[in-house]
Amino acid sequence: MDILDIIKPENQVFCKTKLMTDTALSYCPGCGHGTAHNLTMEVIDEMGIVEDTIGVAPVGCSVLAYDFMNIDMTQAAHGRAPAVATGIIRTWPEKYVFTYQGDGDLAAIGTAETIHACNRGENIVIIFINNGIYGMTGGQMAPTTLEGMHTSTSPYGREIKNMGSPLKITELIANLPGVYYVTRQSVHTHKHVRKAKKAIRTAFENTRLKKGLSFVEIVSNCNSGWKMTPNEANIWMEENMFSYFPLGDIKVDGKLK
């Protein structure tokens, strides 16, 4: 049998969503960003809402998200994505607006914008990639860097006394009445990928139903920043990150779990 006999539409079991461009991802091998991008685009594709979707890219590793996501996108200043998304949703209340942000963007420089967009219950989706480090600028300490974790700006490990505790921003915003849905997921195994996609779908369905703000945290790895192989990074994540940032739903249908 020739290979061309196999490549036929009736034999297809999986394909890349057309909402991902053909541009090669600029992320490190083993990074969770690619999967998170793909899941978000699959959900938008499957819901048939691309014509009404506007994404907001952050500053950080995913600053070029618009190179990979084949949808209308606006690139925001560092930390300001929730304010940019507010400007869009307020003037286009029928649209689907989402931000895609990392931990430095969302939980450090953009804390005020994050909390206030959540508190106003803007009818948007926030996708929050938490890998406990600043990847793009070369592995500096993030607000979510774990205690004792070595980074280029905490070279002897994060010391709580000087540097504060890792910020559980997700738990923080879950307490705000304007926030309708809060969940923490990961994308490092097939099982987790499927759950994460379901969570993203729920978030966009909430937008459709005008329920207010939906917040999906994805705990991810940064093998380059953590200085590990992808596999080591995933194991380290399971052993260390998940105990401090436990996976699962935190707020569903406007009610805390």
Place this chain on the structure above:
Amino acid sequence: MSELKLMKGNEALAEAAIRAGVDAYFGYPITPQSEVIEYLMTERPELRTGMVVLQAESEVAAINMVYGAASTGKKVMTSSSSPGISLKQEGISYMAGAELPAVIVNVVRGGPGLGTIQPSQADYFQSVKGGGHGDYKLYVLAPASVQEMSDFVTDAFDIAFKYRAPVLILSDGLIGQMMEKVVLKDQVERISDKDLIKMNGYWATTGKKDRERNIITSLDLQSEKMEARVHRLQKKYVKMELEDLRYETIDCEDADYLIVAYGSSARISQKAVELARKKGIKVGLLRPITLFPFPKKQLFDLANQVKGILSVELNAGQMVEDVKLAVEHKVPVEHFGRTGGIIHTPEEVLEALEQKIINHGHFRHHKTRESSIL
């Protein structure tokens, strides 16, 4: 129907925004411009035209809300006063880079720092020399009356969409807080989403439909692409200088001396011109209405006619540098202005003209020439 009212400058601007069919206003309170958002909140423009008004958590958030709405092609604005405008500079730079139309209003107070809440024109440098980071300029309109606070809203949006660039209305506490007669324009309907997509759909992020995706960004990691972007911006600024320069001359035809002043200082200086002419001194006034583009050629030409020029500004001497550049040492150019929130009186302006230009003009002229030779 146009309507005659007695209004504060800030209120006239807010009312003009509703009537101009603005889609959204995002702001944060700060003296002396809080009347803008107060007026808008009181007027309920969401019922009058569907205009969105939102009090943001900070000036930083407000300008980024403007960025978001502007990136979808909407007609959107914000206003603040000096310290707040400093906070907005990041967003303004991003908008210039990402080529987004928007209107920003600065009702200037004295600085630096928290400064004073009283009127000032000390944000001239910030307004015309960039303000935020990077190679960009803003088209800057300087209203000198309550009427212009109203009229310039429409003018500013026309320019913003003509060039797809942020436009600054540079007012001050005096113009913002004073009341004058104002003829308000007729209500313009807001553009429907359908028409907006027809007009701006080729660049705005309105959702990918029947076209390739649109991206709004100011980032070009490839240097050649970034340089091309910078050149594209510079071309706009050249075009603004050729097509959209605005200024006003008062009593310049026979003038022996010239005062250059904008905004509130232009009003005060106009009275100084009246007082001077009563004394038999022929003084004229050049009022730049746009601070960028700046009336360089007009100043250069007037320098052939007058014996000296006084730049009157409520600051320690900022526009005077541009006046000097424009007249290329042909005549002496001096600065006069009070600071700290003190407003110079017409009498003080005339006295400064007499002391700095009329009585010492020749001597200083000589000195300037020598120093320029050295």
Place this chain on the structure above:
Amino acid sequence: MSEEIIIAGFGGQGVLSMGKILAYSGIMQDQEVSWMPSYGPEMRGGTANVTVILSDERISSPYLKVFDTAIILNQQSMDKFENTVKPNGILLYDPNGITHHPTRTDIEIYQIEGAKLAAEMGNKKIFNMIVLGAFLKIKPIVKLENVLEGLKKSLSERYHHLIPLNKEAITKGMNHIKKKSKEKTSMPS
């Protein structure tokens, strides 16, 4: 015609609204007007002042050093503004709380006991209208009917029932003004 006026007193005396009513009255008779207040924290309990200009021509500076008329309602304002009245100009003041009375002899000085009259009328809020009436007696730059029209414009509708009271206060002010300066022209009738 051009009239340059400063009105100065305490915040809460109705200084700014008196100016506003004057400005509105000017608009009612097709004049150019400007109203330039002092603003900021000093409005709350401290001094407040407003420059009002009514003119048949385009107004140049809304901010002035000297005035045709100064209407002065407290001691601080007297200290600050007595010297800003142009020679032959007018200074009108309420003697209530004034310890250092004006001393200039090159201007016309008038008194109106606004605070006392307002108390007699049983409504302190019409104080500024009594003072305005006194001013209009000396300088009838706007007609009473235009003032009443101006009042209508500057008051929200739920206060329109107070217009007759305001009219009464203006008349009261017109009837109770006293000239203090000895020489110069006689009082206009």
